[in-house]
Amino acid sequence: MPGFTPGRRWQPPYLPFKREPFDRRALATLEKTIKGPVFGCRMCGNCLLQETAFICPMECPKGARNGPCGGSTAEHCYVDETRPCIWYKIYDRSFRLGREEKLLEVLPPLDWDKTGTETWGDVFRQVRKMGTGKVISGLLFKPAKTRYETWDEVFRTVREPEWWQGDNQYHAPKYSEPASELEKRLKAGEFVVTAEVAPPISCKTEKMCKNIELVKPYVAAINFTDNPSATPRTASWACSALAVQQGADPVMQIAARDRTRVGLQSEVMGAYDLGIRNILCISGDSMKMAPPPRGRMDIIDIDSIQMLWILRRMRDENKYLDGREIKTPPRYFLGAAASPFASEPKFQAIREHKKVNAGAQFFQTNLVFDVKHMEIWLNELAKRSILDKVFILIGITPLKTFKMAKYMNDEVPGVSIPESILSRMEAAEKAGNAQEEGVAIALELIDEIKKFIGQGVNGLHIMAVGWEEIVPRIITEADVLPKGFVAPVAPVTTG
Numbered sequence: 001m002p003g004f005t006p007g008r009r010w011q012p013p014y015l016p017f018k019r020e021p022f023d024r025r026a027l028a029t030l031e032k033t034i035k036g037p038v039f040g041c042r043m044c045g046n047c048l049l050q051e052t053a054f055i056c057p058m059e060c061p062k063g064a065r066n067g068p069c070g071g072s073t074a075e076h077c078y079v080d081e082t083r084p085c086i087w088y089k090i091y092d093r094s095f096r097l098g099r100e101e102k103l104l105e106v107l108p109p110l111d112w113d114k115t116g117t118e119t120w121g122d123v124f125r126q127v128r129k130m131g132t133g134k135v136i137s138g139l140l141f142k143p144a145k146t147r148y149e150t151w152d153e154v155f156r157t158v159r160e161p162e163w164w165q166g167d168n169q170y171h172a173p174k175y176s177e178p179a180s181e182l183e184k185r186l187k188a189g190e191f192v193v194t195a196e197v198a199p200p201i202s203c204k205t206e207k208m209c210k211n212i213e214l215v216k217p218y219v220a221a222i223n224f225t226d227n228p229s230a231t232p233r234t235a236s237w238a239c240s241a242l243a244v245q246q247g248a249d250p251v252m253q254i255a256a257r258d259r260t261r262v263g264l265q266s267e268v269m270g271a272y273d274l275g276i277r278n279i280l281c282i283s284g285d286s287m288k289m290a291p292p293p294r295g296r297m298d299i300i301d302i303d304s305i306q307m308l309w310i311l312r313r314m315r316d317e318n319k320y321l322d323g324r325e326i327k328t329p330p331r332y333f334l335g336a337a338a339s340p341f342a343s344e345p346k347f348q349a350i351r352e353h354k355k356v357n358a359g360a361q362f363f364q365t366n367l368v369f370d371v372k373h374m375e376i377w378l379n380e381l382a383k384r385s386i387l388d389k390v391f392i393l394i395g396i397t398p399l400k401t402f403k404m405a406k407y408m409n410d411e412v413p414g415v416s417i418p419e420s421i422l423s424r425m426e427a428a429e430k431a432g433n434a435q436e437e438g439v440a441i442a443l444e445l446i447d448e449i450k451k452f453i454g455q456g457v458n459g460l461h462i463m464a465v466g467w468e469e470i471v472p473r474i475i476t477e478a479d480v481l482p483k484g485f486v487a488p489v490a491p492v493t494t495g
């Protein structure tokens with residue numbers, strides 16, 4: 001809706017999958033004619049405009065129906081720089097209208113059976129069900145609270161179908177014994193460190209297995225990424241299963257980019273059977289970052305918040321998304337990515353709050369190079385009273401070269417490196433000791449981050465980006481070795 005939200009990209013509406021009866025087609029045409037120009041409606045058939053400050057989010061190339069991704073900025077969408085981030089606009093307007101709390105309601109994925117069809121018929125049917133007279137009087141002649149409740153009762157049924165029933169509430173996990181070693185240590189109050197080990201880019205797993213052996217004694221859990229930069233590698237579930245065999249506690253990452261609702265539910269049950277107990281739900285890098293030829297960049301079946309909601313209900317309510325009962329449900333410790341440097345801290349805080357409500361029990365943040373900014377973000381989370389509901393592990397990367405620092409700052413969504421650090425890396429590179437400088441910077445950052453223990457920070461997440469050999473040194477020199485650490489007998493060599 002270029003008129004109502006200036007600068008927006010107009011995108012063609014969805015078409016119905018099957019031929020609808022004439023009256024429904026006529027109503028759909030009328031709805032499209034009005035809601036298209038006014039709200040930018042794409043006729044998803046699952047309208048949620050009431051919760052999104054009357055801006056249709058369906059132009060987001062990541063298909064995010066629950067808030068911005070970790071790459072959102074005020075300037076533009078990171079997938080397509082020629083358009084604004086529609087979620088930035090939704091958040092901005094919601095705050096200006098005082099509707100920001102509405103952004104907390106966990107909204108459902110599309111029911112593709114309804115895509116391209118009208119939703120006004122659903123609204124009329126609900127009004128009739130509630131009693132047309134009662135609705136009219138509730139909207140016109142009652143106090144503001146009743147007016148709001150009447151309005152919400154009409155539209156809630158449209159946006160929250162029976163099979164979803166999303167809300168804006170926190171749902172505490174319904175189990176007490178920790179599901180994993182990582183959860184056990186966090187619950188025991190330990191300052192934990194997790195580290196990423198890169199899945200191999202071919203079928204040769206020896207180096208990855210050596211890296212697992214190398215970092216295992218130093219960390220509480222090991223993350224396996226899920227095809228970062230939308231580039232295929234060995235599957236995260238397979239690497240996680242290998243890690244289980246080696247006695248490590250893996251964190252299996254699952255990117256919404258490559259999942260359907262069926263695939264997701266099936267994969268987590270299989271992962272559980274293989275001994276995997278930590279699952280991290282992420283949106284995943286856009287296909288835009290993939291080498292060509294690129295897959296579709298504008299259709300995603302479920303977003304990361306919907307993933308959390310589905311997985312939490314599978315675990316705690318023994319329910320598949322379609323409502324069928326799971327006789328023996330999987331048990332896992334659910335995590336999500338957090339992005340302190342995307343858009344504005346207060347916007348991101350709403351997004352993190354929603355993730356906690358949906359089911360996130362721990363966050364691993366994007367890379368932090370500016371602890372002052374991290375503190376601002378933490379304060380926003382504190383204002384939302386969620387710091388006691390989620391464990392936060394701060395993302396750290398040791399920089400290896402100046403080029404890597406520049407690339408991360410300029411190209412990686414949600415990463416921002418202060419000029420002072422870039423200059424240090426540039427000078428060190430000229431002097432031939434960039435790696436040492438990168439380690440020194442990481443250690444200084446960790447020292448600063450440790451000051452926030454007890455104020456929301458529960459640990460670190462080290463993303464060494466293929467430089468796993470450095471992880472033991474950083475953990476040792478930063479004095480964050482795990483409780484009961486036993487030094488390996490002989491150093492493990494990789495290569």
Ligand code: SF4
Pocket residue numbers: 059060061062063064067068069070071072073076077078079080084085086087088
């Ligand atoms: S930046 Fe992310 S959330 Fe915003 S429109 Fe682009 S993909 Fe969607």
